[in-house]
Amino acid sequence: MAVSDQQLVYVVTGASRGIGLEYVSQLLQRGHKVIAAARNPQKAKGLTSLAAKYGDALTLVTLDVADSATIKAAVASVSDSHPGGVDVLINNAGISGTIVKSSEQTEEEFRDILMINTLGPFLVTQAFLPLIRKGSKKQIVNISSTLGSIGEEAKMLGPEANEQLLVMASNQVGYRASKAALNAVSVALAVELKKEGITVTSQCPGWVDTDMGSSASDTLGIDRPPLDTPTSVAAQLKVIDGLTLEKSGTFFNHEGLVVLY
Numbered sequence: 011m012a013v014s015d016q017q018l019v020y021v022v023t024g025a026s027r028g029i030g031l032e033y034v035s036q037l038l039q040r041g042h043k044v045i046a047a048a049r050n051p052q053k054a055k056g057l058t059s060l061a062a063k064y065g066d067a068l069t070l071v072t073l074d075v076a077d078s079a080t081i082k083a084a085v086a087s088v089s090d091s092h093p094g095g096v097d098v099l100i101n102n103a104g105i106s107g108t109i110v111k112s113s114e115q116t117e118e119e120f121r122d123i124l125m126i127n128t129l130g131p132f133l134v135t136q137a138f139l140p141l142i143r144k145g146s147k148k149q150i151v152n153i154s155s156t157l158g159s160i161g162e163e164a165k166m167l168g169p170e171a172n173e174q175l176l177v178m179a180s181n182q183v184g185y186r187a188s189k190a191a192l193n194a195v196s197v198a199l200a201v202e203l204k205k206e207g208i209t210v211t212s213q214c215p216g217w218v219d220t221d222m223g224s225s226a227s228d229t230l231g232i233d234r235p236p237l238d239t240p241t242s243v244a245a246q247l248k249v250i251d252g253l254t255l256e257k258s259g260t261f262f263n264h265e266g267l268v269v270l271y
């Protein structure tokens with residue numbers, strides 16, 4: 011087991027499967043303490059088997075990012091179990107919604123996506139701030155998407171567009187808007203919290219073969235996601251390891267390259 015120099019406390023939301031579960035697994039392998047937050051952690055087989063393997067290093071908490079009561083209860087329980095605070099909060103939970111043309115996005119689903127992908131991580135961050143202030147690393151990472159990059163999307167109006175990119179780009183307006191708004195949340199918090207030594211970034215995991223990542227391929231008949239979860243998360247952790255306060259407010263991809271907002 012590669013134990014890093016310092017044992018840190020990480021909170022990962024949406025830890026039941028996909029990228030979130032892989033974050034939990036790799037952080038535990040590195041010897042850190044992890045609080046895995048999920049809607050139904052006891053029903054997530056991946057999490058319960060990690061709990062059996064790692065014991066006290068892993069704490070499972072119930073947290074639905076769309077339900078403020080569960081956020082408050084989770085923070086109260088983490089305050090008791092980890093009185094020294096939280097070093098890194100990874101706001102990973104998210105939904106893509108149905109893969110439909112932007113012109114066909116329903117109001118109800120658009121609201122749900124904004125709740126889970128934008129307001130949810132904002133409320134989680136607000137609630138965990140007192141614990142992050144106590145921690146030593148003081149990092150907040152919002153898992154975003156290059157699909158939320160207005161700058162990248164706008165390129166599809168110019169000569170860079172090709173048929174496959176146009177099919178992808180004309181879909182998922184709710185998801186794109188939610189991640190663009192999440193990026194705005196990252197920058198607003200980065201500006202306010204810098205004086206407290208708290209780093210806030212947005213980070214895209216790349217296109218990863220998870221339930222979410224593969225749904226676009228299946229629905230649109232396009233290529234499969236090129237990245238598996240271990241590769242994406244190992245790369246993302248390198249980016250997080252390298253974060254400094256000077257980089258606060260930046261939008262990174264999984265390789266640490268800066269993405270346009």
Ligand code: NDP
Pocket residue numbers: 023024025026027028029030048049050073074075076101102103104105106126153154155156214215216217218219220221222223224235
């Ligand atoms: P998955 O669909 O595989 O997993 C999504 C996770 O989010 C699950 O753990 C799910 O929990 C959780 N979740 C959904 N709604 C809520 C909620 N209301 N409260 C708490 N947890 C919730 O997706 P990925 O692992 O692929 O995605 C993880 C993050 O990465 C997301 O933010 C996504 O937008 C982002 N991303 C993913 C990309 C990809 O290619 N996969 C590309 C770019 C960004 P449950 O099991 O309870 O449903």
